[in-house]
Every structure is written in structure tokens, then in C-alpha cells.
Amino acid sequence: MRFTLLIPTVTLAACSVATIEPDARVALAERYGTAAPEASETLDLEWWSQVGDPQLTRLLAKARDSSPDLRTAAANVLAARATVAQTGADLYPGVTGEVSTTVSDGQGTARSTSNTGLVDASWELDLFGRTRAATGADALRARSEEVSFAGAYVSLAAEIADGYVRYRACRMVEAVYRDAVSSQAQTLRSTEDLVAAGISAAADMSLARANVASSRISLETQKADCNVIAQTIATAAGMPQSEVRSILSSGGGLPTARAFKVSSVPADLLRQRPDVVAAELDFSATLLDVDVAKADLYPSLTLGGTVTATDPSSWSFGPALSLPIFDGGRRRAAVRTANAQALASAESYRSTVFTAVGEVEEALTRLSTASKNLSNAATLVSEYQAYFDAIDDDWEAGGASLLDREEARRQVQSAMITRITQRESLLRQRIALYKAVGGGWSRRTQTTNGA
Template sequence: MHSSAALLTRSGQLLLLGALGLGGCMRVGPDFQPPGEAWIKLWESPALEQSSQQGLSPDIRQWWQVFADPVLDALIAESDAHNANLKIMGLRVMEARAQLGIAQSGRYPQLQQASAESLYTHRSQSSGSNPQDSRFWQYSAGFDIGWELDFWGRFSRAIESSDASYFAAQANYEDARVLLRAQVAQTYFSLRTTEARLRVARENARQQRRNFEITEKLFKSGQNAELDLQQAKTQYLGTLSSIPDLEDQVQRTRNALAVLIGQPPGALPHRVESEGLIPLIDRAVLQDVPANLLLRRPDVRAAELNVAAQSALIGVAKSDFYPSLTLFGSIVWSANSLGGTSNSLDLIGGPSLRWNLFDHGQISNNVRVQDARLQQLIEAYRDKVRQAAREADDAASGLSRSLERERILREGEIAARRSLVLASAQYREGYSDFQRVLDAQRALLEQQDNYLISRSNAVSNLIALYKALGGGWYSAQPTVDQATRQVMEKRTDWGDLLKEPAAAQPAFPTPHGVTVDE
């Protein structure tokens, strides 16, 4: 149903002023309510309490400093500056800012167009003995404007949704940084562990080679049986065969670390060979209770902001139930080149009312679609919180158990070393056969390798614990680096969108009262 007035009467003006006054305070659809999880306030984890402690240093935002490793610090700085996935997430923040600008444009007239025409006319008429021939130009120019009033909150709800999506994009960017820093640290310590395992294998291979050469000489001189020779050879070749696999693991891990910091495979910058064992930290240092840290995780904040964005879209869909009031106006100027004619200037304006009286289920089902999507996102948020708690509890339990295993294996390695010394001494003095030496060597290699792996597992669980609590999201670097910004500005007019915005708050309540900056 559609009706329009050609002219604005005084009463019509008063009606429109009243509509404008009401339009600012009427918004259909639900207001955002944080989904929340009641259990999180009372959640306790004995494993987490055992594996963490309250403190101010180091800051959880830069948790990797607990390792006091300058090489790791340099690698994380490189990944912050050059990692491709992190750059993509930063550009998605810029995309969300542009989408927010599109939504904000709904506050202004939606139809703004100018037109101009020039028409040449040649008219020839024959009437008896008086033929007529006329030539003239016709000119016209006009400007049309249409402004749909935000009477039911269609545009303000769309802005609310885009605003939430923008902050969700920022939270996803911070989450990408959390995952990247944890991955860099885990890959770095995995590299150091594999290099240590390679050194142990080479050292044991050298020792087993000497034993093999000794048994070979004794066999050739008739002092040893061939069995000792073949057993020594078997053990030596078995250890030797593990070295190529470890070397391959080292190279693959180096390449993975290089790609994480935005470099091609090859020599790693800032890479310093370290002969020492990777450091062990027995607990995480936290600046807040774990429950609050879980809700502060970037991916949890992003999930809640997605709920806020979808909640506003219900209001956008519901606004289609109600009439839309649009103000139209036109200015048209026309003239021609015929002598004796005058120019004309027409001013036309008035309101236009549109109302879909018969939606045949289209509008109502669209509202239901948006509501179903909202409930899906609420369930996704709740599951995200549960998964975050599970990750934290698993990592804390894993840290405690791996440290316990490391202590046991450390004592086992000491015992294996002593066993090899005693077995070798007894063999040389003739009190035992060579099999006991081989068994002691095999046990020592196994204990040393397991010990290195147990230390690596402990460090991995500590990193996973910090990651599960959202540590490492903060960085002072800009969202889009200077080089990328210059390329994009040269290609497209971005205005001020690529500049780092001042600290802003979303248009809806901040999740659980937690601000964007810690």
C-alpha cells in the first residue's frame, strides 16, 4: 500500500516533526542481554589452583618472559610483525570498520541523485504552400533526495549490529595473536627438544660404535664370540638409524618456525644454538582469578559480541512489520532555446508511506530465522566458555603430571648412567657378559630420550595453560603495519579508517563489565 503527498502542508510538517521526535526513541526488537554462565562464578579447579599462583610479574599479556629467553622474545616480536595470518585478521578489522561506516550512512538521506539532460529537436512540417522547419535545444537539470526516517530503529539496530561485529573482529584479531604466540613458543621449544634428542642419539651412537669396534677386534682375535659382535652391531645400527629421522624433524620444525615469523624456510634469524636443557617452570603466574581470565579470553569475548550483533539483527527484521516513512524532495529546472519561452523551476516535496500489509509469512519467518541464529550463537558462546574451562583444567593437570613424570625420569636417567658404568666395569673384569652392557646402554638411551620428551611436555602444558587463560593478546603494534597501509592507501582512498582508532567502547553493554583494555 503506497500513498504520497505532492506538497508539504503545515499540518503535514507538524506530523513529520512529531514522527522525527518519536523516531529517535522507538526501536523494535530485543535489547542485548549478555548470555552469561552462572556456574563460572563458582567454578573451581584443584589442578588449576595447584599449577598457578597470584602475582603481578610477569604480566600474563607477555607470559613468555617467564622463560627469560632472548631468542624466544625476538621470535615472538618477528611473528607479531610478519606473520601472514595475523595480518589477515588485522585487515578483517579494517573491513569491519568499513562495514560499520556503511551501516552508519543509514542516518543520512538514502537517495541523493542529480540528473541533467540536453535534447536537440528538429521538427519539419508541410502545410500547403507554407512549410515549417524548426530547430531548438531543450535543457533540464534536477536533484532528487529521499530520506527514510528511522522510526522503528531499523538503521540504529543495523549500526548496533555492525558496531558489535567490529569489536568482534578486534577480539578475533587478539585471539589470533594469542594462538600465534603460543604456537611460536611451542614450536621453538619443540625445536630445542628435538635438537637435544639428536645430540643424545649422536652421543650414544658414538659410544656404541666404539663398543662395536672393540667387539669386532676381540672377535677377530678369537677372544669373543660372534654373538657379542652381532649384538653390538645391531644396537649401534639401530641407534644410528634414528638420527636421520631426528634430523628431518629438526629441519621441518625449523621451517615451521620460519613460516610462523613470516620468513621463507631456511636459516632462522635470531637463532642461537643452545646446548642447555629447556627451562622448566612449575606454575603459571596470574594477575586475576582464573574465572575472570576465562571470560576475558579474546575468543570468548568475540563469541559474546557475535551474540550482540545477531540480537540487533532481530530488530532490523522486525522493523519490516511496520510502515516506513520517507521524505522525498525534488528540484527540477528546465529551459529551451526557442525565443519567447521562459525557464521553469519546480520544487516538489512530501512524505511517502510504505507498508507491507500482506507479508505472506516472509517477514515473520525472517524474524524467526534471525532469532534461531541468535539462539545458535548463545549456545556457541556457552560451549566456548565450557571449552575454555576444559582447556585450562586439562593444561593445569597436564603440567602437574608432566612435572611429576620429569622428576621420576630424571632419577631414572641417573640410575641408568650408573648402571652402564657398573656393567662396563664388570664386563672388563670378566664378572658379566657383554649382554648386560648392551642392556645398560639401551636403557640409558631410552631414559635420556624420555626425559627430554617429558621436559618438553611440561613446557607445552605451561604454554597451553597461559593460552587457555587468554594470555598474550596484547601488543603495542598497529593493527595494519606501515608498509601495508601505504600500499592500500595508494590503491584506494581509505580516508582515516586505516589509522589506529582511539580507545572506543561498543554501543551495547560491554561483556560482563570487562573493558577492552586490561
């Protein structure tokens, strides 16, 4: 069979591989189910600096430079860009040179030296767009890595800020327990005096001592919890624990996070969430992978030639045609594999979008709840404190038992801890919402600022 008849036959055979068209469309609601918090500020990447907490600002700055996750993401960007350059190089001719020197000597012959220089050139013509498609797919993946780097920065900032809020709240609860130990020690001394005077029963002494021991256990447990949170921050930031502890040792109390309004709708997440944009780019790359696999079904033409540098009159040149006649179905299977991967990538994109919307909805719901609970927690502390003061006066007058006083004190302590945890929850949900809506990142800011 002549080549002129074989090429059309192979070309027609290549068109017979059936594929399924991927569908990445997502149906989203027009608005979020929970009302956005009332505020007028818009999101931006430097929202953390507006919180006004110097220790948090220092932690974020150091974490940005030393976080293993962020440095890994940066390395992935470099590798992806290098892959694009490597694949794109196949669009151009390749030229190699070879120089050799041979020295020969033998009995009865004079020593001789010969030099040879060769220049080889080859160029595979991109007849069916395989290399262009492969380069395009790699370029999209490189862009995806750049976007993922931005997403890694948003996630890191949110993780460090969340840990910082947890640590500060933990230390505030620790202070509550420390005050409880001090108060219980005072109660123990008063009980000793009352027992010695015959006003209180000896059993009250045992109860007072048990209360002191219980408060000390709570205090030591809380200290350990705070140290664990500090260790978690150090791990995420990629910093020595001593350095993190040094930063956390100054300052105190919970930061005042600046509120912001979520004015966007669910559809806006398609352009302002780094993971959604990265998933979209990955999906587009898999579509080009299908084109690459289909192009492998067609013939390839390579132009090659050799020139002897030491003898320019000695040269050779000619085309080489590669025809995929029979490979046991490997190339067609590759097309179906690429198609299946594109289908899976489409579903991965859709899943990422649904997850993004769900995270925003969850953060909005929890933020709204935390805002309502915070005012109730303030009332809780005020009323329980008034109740304890009344019981305490009655106890000192001998009208209430130590057990009644201890129960009232525990209620005040629990209310104070509840108020701290609700303030903590409000801040953490603002951070979660900030991350869920993209952390101020968008296609526009990424294009302007780069990776």
C-alpha cells in the same frame, strides 16, 4: 480502507510473532579442580619477552608481522569497521546529483545544446529503530573482530612458542642419538679387538654392527622430525623456511619459561579470554538482529525530493509510505530465523565458556604432572647411569656380555630422552596454560591498547 486504519492493523499484526527468549547463563564452579602452580607473577601480553630467549623473541616479532592468520584477522577488523560505517550511513539523508548535457542537430534546424542538473534527496525515517539496531549489531560484530584479533595474536604466540620448544627438545634428543652412534662405533672397534684376540665370540661382532646401524636409523629419523617442526613454525609464522632455519641455527637448549600464578577463578575467564568475550559480543549482536527483523514488520516512511538545478523553481517533495501488507509470511519467518540464530549463539557462547574452563583445567593438571615427573626423570637418569657404569666395567673385564651392556646403554638413553621430554612437557604446558587463561589479554588491556 484508509491509511489511518491500515497502519494500526499492520502494527498489531507485527506483534503476533512469538519468539523464545535466549538464555546464555553458565553455571561455573567457584574454583579450579587442580591447584594452581606456585608462583607470584601475574600474566601479561609480553610474557614471552621475559623468557629470555632471543631466538624465540625474534620469531615472535617476525611472526606478528607476517603471519597469514594474523593479517587475515586484521583485515576482518577493517571490514567490520567499514560495515558499521556503511550501515550507520542509513541514519542520514542521502543526496545525489545528476548533470547531463544534450546536443541536438537536424536538417533545417540549428544545432542546440541543453544542460540539465538535478539534485535528489531521500531519507528513510528510522521510526521503529531498525537502522539503529542494525548499526548496533554491526558495531558489536566489529568489536568482536577486534577482540578476535587479540585472540589470534595470543594463539599465534602460543603456537610459535610451542613449536620452538618442540624444536629445541627435538635437537636435544638428536644429540642423545648422535652420542649413541659415537658410543656404538667405539663399542664396535672394541669388539673387533676382543674378537681378534679370541676373548669375545664372533657373534658379538654382528651384534655390535647391528647396534650401530640401529642408532644411525634413530639419528636420521630424529633429524627429519626436527626439520618437520621447523617447517611447521615457518608455515605458522608466514616466513621463508630459510629465515626460520637461520634463526633456529643459533642458540640451543630449552628456554627457561617464567612461572606464573593462576590467581583467577573460572568466572574470570568471562572477561579475560578473547574467544569468550568475542562470543559474548556475537550473541549480543544476534539479539539486535531479532530487533531488526521485527522492525521490518512495521511500515517505513521515506522522505524524498528533487530540485532542478537549472530551474530552481522546478522542484518536488513528498513522503512515501511502505506498508508490509502481504509477503507470504517472509518477514515473520525472518523474525523466527533471527530468533533461532540468537538461540544458537547463546549456546555457542555457553560452549565456548565450558571449553575455556576445560582447557585451563587440563593445562593445570598436565602442568602439575609434568612438574612431578621432572624430578623423577632426574632420578631415572642418575640411577640408570650408575647401573650402566657397573655393567660397562664388568663387560670390559669379560664378566658381562655385549647384549647386557647394550641393554643397559639403551636404558640410559631412554632415561635421558625421558628427562628431555619431561622438561619439554613442563614448558609446553606452561605455554598451554598461558594461552588457556587468555594470554594476559583482558577487556581492560584491549580497551587501553586497542586492536
